[in-house]
Amino acid sequence: ACGGGGATDNTQGRSERKTITLTIGGGHPSNTMSYTKVAADFFQPEVTKRCAEKTNYDIEWIDAYGGTVAGLDEALVATQNGLLDVFASTFAFDTKKLLLMNLPYYVPFSSQDPVIATKASRMVAEQFPEVYDGLWKQYNQKFLAFGPTGDYELISKFPIAKAADVKGHKLGGAGSVMPWLAGVGATPVQSTFNEVYTNLQTGVYEGYVVWSDTAMRYKWDEIAKYYTKVGFGAAAIQGITVNLDTWNSLPKEVQDIFLEVAAEYEELSAETAKSWDEEAFAVMEKNNGLQVTELSDEEKAIWLDSIENLPEKWIAAANEQGFPGREIMEAYIKAQEELGHVYLRDWLNE
Amino acid sequence: MEAAVIAALSIVGLLVLVLLGVHVIFSLALMSFIGIWLLTSNFNIALSLLGTTSFSGVKEYTFTVIPLFILMGSFMGRSGVARDLFDTANYLVKKLPGGMGIATVVSNAVFAAVTGASVASATVFSKISFPAMKSYNYKTSLALGAVAGSSVLGMLIPPSVLMIIYGMLSETSIGKLFVAGVIPGLVMVFIYSIGIILMCTINPELGGRFKNEHGKWVAKSEEGETDAQGFLKLFIKSAPIFGVVLLVIGGIWGGFFTPTEASAVGAFSTFLISMARGMRWNGIKAVFMDSAGTIATVMFLLIAAKMYSRMLAMSGVTVTLASMIADSGLGSGMVLFLICAALVLLGCVLDSNSILLIMVPLILPVAAVYGWDLLWFGIVMIIVVEMGILTPPFGMVVFAMKSTIGDEVKVEEIFRGAAPFIFMMVIVILLCIFFPPLVTWLPSLI
Amino acid sequence: MLKKLNHFMNNLCFGTSFLGALIVFGLMFLICGDICGRVFFHKPIIGTTEIAQNMTAAIVFLMLPWATKLGQHVRSTMILSKLPKKGVEFMNAASYLLGIILFIGIIVSSWDPMVHATKIKDVQGEVFSFPLYPIWWIVIFGSAMSLYQCFRKFIEAVAALFRNSSKIKTNREGCE
Ligand code: NA
């Protein structure tokens, strides 16, 4: 591979085996998120194993997770340039460049199930192959797989039974969830995971929008005892891509294995995100008596109606970039519905 | 070429270039560029590292605080606030051998409660206590060493940029880490003070004393400004800084702002104090130009260091190192020793942030195997990593001091002066390792 | 003519450095304002995080040329101090040549990203969209100005190498 030192001879085997070294990673550590964990523990070893069994190539990986080669907002460019051969990172920090991939953030209250979220994104990608390929080609990459977040919900120090209960409270979250919070009367505070424990403890904010696995890992349940399923939902806004030069330098049989394992990765990372969320709730209930509740549909609708029309906002931005914005947005919403999700707001007919 | 060989050669190359007198930033950038070129056999990939790292290398909130801390330091320096703090501390300990050295350590500990970056501490006290000690005939080595050594407190006593990074990487509570750093910080103040007293008792000339006609060791007369003012007067003059300390600590724990935001609050309050003390536009302009030079050199060093750490990460050599240690089958104590040794070695060539970024994810699995407490291990690791800011050839604090003091001292003099303090840091580390409650007791109360 | 150019470049470097410090000062007010807005009025200043993070690179590259001009970048003098004058000048020339190469490298490798970012008007952030492309301009501008300063020091060192030793004294680094 072009980025990883190229193939070297290894004459010890009976047939002449060659080694391909690939650098893989991105901004997130490989131990804290399901999509990177599954990349490190399944995608990499499985590719290596199948290549060893079925081809003449040995794949060697150099791990570059956790920002050791490129940070959260650099991974895209680093993979474009070849500093990383394989991107296993998030799309969320490239607001404009990857607007297309960040679509789920603009449709809050989609399915809470990471498996459905991922399948819906995949269905859209298959409906508009030339759009997705074109986007990634622009950044010199081959798109392989989605990796979802868990289900975005709200952990807080105070109980929430109605949407109005958050009025006047300060709520934290990543930049991308800020638009979900302001309309309902909360004071949105932008903050990253690493600061949440202290900020919840001291009261910089009293709640944080996140999926349960992350809350459990960082032990926020030690401070905040209430988890409210508001219904923001899961989003497939992370994934795996390969630098196009690297990709084209891979032998056909290796490419095929990559595609095969990537498809399995996509399913497994979605299932893992889902099961980790469920396990995390159980752990937090047991350890710190976390109280998990879900808003009623009426209250969800109240919250939902307080948010500006984000899908229309996305469509306008996507059209501006030359994408068929409305068709793609409609396809995503339709895919979610086909997979069984019921939307409480008809975003596109207002 | 084998990746490990390339990594090793890049380290040797870096040493040679720096020793020859090539600017540190140019040496780091060149070696990372060549390293990646060799690793990937691709010129363009190596080239792209320069652009992307320049653009994004310091694009995080944890780096944004450094200019703010430096600005705060300049305000404190120019307005005389830091000087008053130093004078107050000095009033209390001046009778002791090496009293001004101890005063440096103590006032640095107070300053550490508002700053989260050691380079800021080093910058301020290079301007304040170094000239003061020189004027009382302290030997340059001790004066430099006291400033360099005590600046370590900046990141050990909360708030601390390193603790924020470690907490983020290890999923440990940053609040608890902050609290855990307090006692080791105070222990370090104590050990430094004892060390300075010992050094100045054995060799009184270090502490500015000389033999008078009767063959007795005496200090240069300290009659004059400081003696004429009583302690109370001094204390009142230095009260504003304790106000800032209270504001910052209270603000963080009262939930008004985050530890990172504290940098802006600290800078703003020192700006207000400076105004109250009569600083006007000309003074502010001087503060700006003071800070600009330090910010530019320090931040660009961090960018260049990040280029280098990325090259090392791409070589995979750190992973090899960590897995060698993890798979060694040695006992817990030996493994801890090896990890510390590896950190010290990396500390010679990398900046503290990059070391944590690279090594924490690698070491965490090892820590889990041996069941180490992550709070305890974090503090031990942070002190070990902080030794790196004082060790050649790449010593961030030493460079910041050099860039502040200017041509009056040589880089090597600062490194040499800091050496005894590195030794004292080792003692603090050993204490923390063998008496874990020093670290874990205080956070267990919250 | 050359003198005028040099004078202009130095003033420009000083000016941008000052501007960088002014931005740090501004960030200080912005962050404090954000805190006050959040705590007292339930109205934080949206975008503070994006602005603070992204301005850091801009600050560095605005300040870099003047620091380069003043020769503030750190180097070891252990061996330099033992070298004869010509040896020092040789090392100065070599070192600043590396600096020239570094800044050319940064400019060349930043060019395409800058062009692309400018073309798509690249931004970061959903609620508040911070424009990223001017940061690329500043990175390139700061590198170009630093390149100029390195080039000047390189020429000075080379000139000193080829001059007879009595004249060297008057042409040391830092003389204006
Ligand atoms: Na501190």
Ligand code: NA
């Ligand atoms: Na060092």
